[in-house]
Amino acid sequence: MHSTLVDAAILRAHLGDPAWVVVDCRFDLAAPEAGQRDWLAGHVPGARYAHLDRELSGPPRTDHGRHPLPAPDALVATFGRLGIGPGTQVVACDTAGGMFAARLWWLLRYMGHDAVAVLDGGWQAWLAAGGPVETGPVEPRAARFTGTPRGEWLVTLEEVGDAPLLVDARDPARFRGEVEPLDPVAGHIPGARNRHCRTNLDAGMHFRPPAELRAEFTTLLGAVPAGDAVFYCGSGVTACHNLLALAHAGLP
Numbered sequence: 001m002h003s004t005l006v007d008a009a010i011l012r013a014h015l016g017d018p019a020w021v022v023v024d025c026r027f028d029l030a031a032p033e034a035g036q037r038d039w040l041a042g043h044v045p046g047a048r049y050a051h052l053d054r055e056l057s058g059p060p061r062t063d064h065g066r067h068p069l070p071a072p073d074a075l076v077a078t079f080g081r082l083g084i085g086p087g088t089q090v091v092a093c094d095t096a097g098g099m100f101a102a103r104l105w106w107l108l109r110y111m112g113h114d115a116v117a118v119l120d121g122g123w124q125a126w127l128a129a130g131g132p133v134e135t136g137p138v139e140p141r142a143a144r145f146t147g148t149p150r151g152e153w154l155v156t157l158e159e160v161g162d163a164p165l166l167v168d169a170r171d172p173a174r175f176r177g178e179v180e181p182l183d184p185v186a187g188h189i190p191g192a193r194n195r196h197c198r199t200n201l202d203a204g205m206h207f208r209p210p211a212e213l214r215a216e217f218t219t220l221l222g223a224v225p226a227g228d229a230v231f232y233c234g235s236g237v238t239a240c241h242n243l244l245a246l247a248h249a250g251l252p
Contacts (some may be wrong), residue, residue: 002089002117003109004248005207008129011091011119015045015132020089021140022047023082025056025100026123035094044093044126045134048082052237056103066182066235067103072149075111084113085143093119093126097205099197099241106240110154111147118244121206155230165224166192169233169242182234189232195220197238200245213249226251 002010014020024047026035032053039049050056055078057067070078084090090108092101101118108116119125127133155163168188173179175194177187188194199216202208221229226246233239246252 001115003114004117004244005120006091006117007120008125008131012131019087021083022091023104024049025092025094025104027052027100040136042133042135045132046138048138048140050082050104052100056107067237075107076145079145080143083140083143084145086146088115090116091119093122095123097122097201098244099238102240102244103237105244110150112150113147124205163230165221165229167195167229167231167242168192169195169197169238171196193220195242197241200241207245207248210249213245214251217246217249217251
């Protein structure tokens with residue numbers, strides 16, 4: 001079972017394996033339909049598409065942020081439609097170093113499905129490795145998804161004040177409140193520490209070595225166990241990238 005990252009060679013070796021499902025999560029916050037258009041223009045053979053706004057998020061409500069967590073029954077329906085059943089190995093990919101693919105990675109794990117990994121280096125790594133490309137829509141065979149939510153993984157707004165450590169995944173300028181392109185108020189939750197999610201990646205948009213990440217996260221966490229820290233960002237997407245990096249570093 002692969003539960004953090006896979007490389008292009010591993011994925012290519014399993015193309016056509018009915019037990020493997022590839023989900024393309026490409027997305028552009030500034031152009032929400034661009035990711036799906038790019039997927040139609042070319043994708044890993046058999047890869048189906050998951051839209052951040054419509055499938056990996058619940059309906060927007062003013063008191064639930066921009067990308068609220070979908071209800072469990074909605075996630076069960078989405079994962080089943082994508083062809084994910086018990087024992088399915090899922091590989092998520094995007095073109096943003098895993099920023100959006102990590103959201104699917106976390107949602108599946110939250111629903112009890114641990115056999116999910118992110119394609120390290122994403123679509124670019126697939127092309128660089130000479131992987132075959134398919135165009136047009138993909139109609140996956142539906143499966144019966146049977147996962148249930150791990151409710152203890154969620155922290156409500158009322159519980160934030162009790163968290164021993166808050167980790168903010170946004171870029172440092174937003175964290176410091178110097179700029180704020182999206183939210184009505186700049187700054188961060190009092191007491192939070194900043195871990196910009198892009199520092200998890202090298203210049204080629206691959207995840208950095210586990211030992212390097214482990215050292216940095218250990219310093220960030222201090223005396224707080226990894227499982228007790230609470231991770232957040234602007235809307236609940238890039239926070240998942242830090243959680244993936246944490247697991248990749250061996251600090252689940």
